[in-house]
Amino acid sequence: MIQTQIQPISTALASALLNKINNKTKPLGSLGRLEKLALQVGLIQDTLTPELNKPVMMVFAGDHGIVQAGVSPFPQEVTQQMVFNFLSGGAAINIFSQTNAMQVRVIDAGVNHHFGMVPGLIDAKIGMGTQNFLTTPAMTQAQCEQALTVGISLAHKEFESCSNVMGFGEMGIGNTSSASALMAVLCELPPEQCVGRGTGLDDAGLQKKIDVIKAAVAQHKLDAKDACQVLATFGGFEIAMMVGAMLGAAEKKCVLLIDGFIATSALLVASKMQPEVLEYCVFAHCSNESGHRLLLHYLKAEPLLDLGLRLGEGTGAALAYPLVKAAVNFLNEMASFESANVSQAE
Numbered sequence: 001m002i003q004t005q006i007q008p009i010s011t012a013l014a015s016a017l018l019n020k021i022n023n024k025t026k027p028l029g030s031l032g033r034l035e036k037l038a039l040q041v042g043l044i045q046d047t048l049t050p051e052l053n054k055p056v057m058m059v060f061a062g063d064h065g066i067v068q069a070g071v072s073p074f075p076q077e078v079t080q081q082m083v084f085n086f087l088s089g090g091a092a093i094n095i096f097s098q099t100n101a102m103q104v105r106v107i108d109a110g111v112n113h114h115f116g117m118v119p120g121l122i123d124a125k126i127g128m129g130t131q132n133f134l135t136t137p138a139m140t141q142a143q144c145e146q147a148l149t150v151g152i153s154l155a156h157k158e159f160e161s162c163s164n165v166m167g168f169g170e171m172g173i174g175n176t177s178s179a180s181a182l183m184a185v186l187c188e189l190p191p192e193q194c195v196g197r198g199t200g201l202d203d204a205g206l207q208k209k210i211d212v213i214k215a216a217v218a219q220h221k222l223d224a225k226d227a228c229q230v231l232a233t234f235g236g237f238e239i240a241m242m243v244g245a246m247l248g249a250a251e252k253k254c255v256l257l258i259d260g261f262i263a264t265s266a267l268l269v270a271s272k273m274q275p276e277v278l279e280y281c282v283f284a285h286c287s288n289e290s291g292h293r294l295l296l297h298y299l300k301a302e303p304l305l306d307l308g309l310r311l312g313e314g315t316g317a318a319l320a321y322p323l324v325k326a327a328v329n330f331l332n333e334m335a336s337f338e339s340a341n342v343s344q345a346e
């Protein structure tokens, strides 16, 4: 059903890259995580001189029927209001992307609003928000497949316009509930460990959200191995499209910048479909959303930043991008012991 073929990254240049890194004018290993990043990007691009071109931040927006169960403190219309905010450049993701020279794409994957022709908005609407997954699957298999296919082609389009580094962000009131349900089923974990306060639920709100996710997981009795069905049942249109875009980007050997809890839940789904996608990922940060740390641990991912963010939109991914750039730049531009005439350790 998935039309992507992701190659495992070639390790042919691993020792040459390590050699290049180790010969830079610094004590062995002293650039820590940046050295691992430089190696990863070199391997992804299969070159000793990687380049990061046209970084793009793809922000997928969609609405969620599960909001009817009272799982978010914010009303659903915030999703469409934030889409307008993204388009006029006023959201956190606009500011951080601009800070780091990343282009922002705003994609309507399934917001419950008729936008009509709005300049700058990519119309990829699958539906007017999902169904309430407490009672029925969030979307049909056909809608899920359509979202995946469109996501793949959006990433391919960016690659064809010369982008080889892509960040993934989202907007959708209620989507931490989707992400929690996806995590609980696919990681086979108790919902309590996967549910957090989202945009700021109080203790009673959190307990209610846990009860809702528990009831939904119990109601659908899904097979953890059927990632497509799990995605269709609990996903949002923006999450499903992000899954497709991640697979499409990895197929083209791009560097993927993975944001917070929701983007990581999309990657979890993608990794169940094609595990090789993980080799292309840079895990930007650990969100304060309860569940993200455990999800990262499950994926054996080491996040770069831990800033107490809990926003989404791609903000963590945009903030981590300069570290990836710094890694590539040191690999390409830093002097070696030989070129700078510096003595090595004895």
Ligand SMILES: Cc1cc2ncn([C@H]3O[C@H](COP(=O)(O)O)[C@@H](O)[C@H]3O)c2cc1C
Binding pocket: 071, 072, 073, 074, 078, 082, 170, 171, 172, 173, 174, 175, 176, 177, 197, 198, 199, 200, 311, 312, 313
């Ligand atoms: C103004 C505003 C801007 C946001 N930007 C991202 N989110 C984040 O919060 C939402 C998920 O939280 P929950 O599941 O609790 O609704 C998503 O839209 C996510 O991107 C926002 C939320 C709000 C209110």
Ligand SMILES: O=C(O)c1cccnc1
Binding pocket: 176, 198, 199, 259, 260, 261, 262, 263, 287, 288, 289, 292, 309, 310, 311, 312, 313
């Ligand atoms: O980590 C995230 O992506 C997140 C956390 C809380 C609310 N929205 C997004």
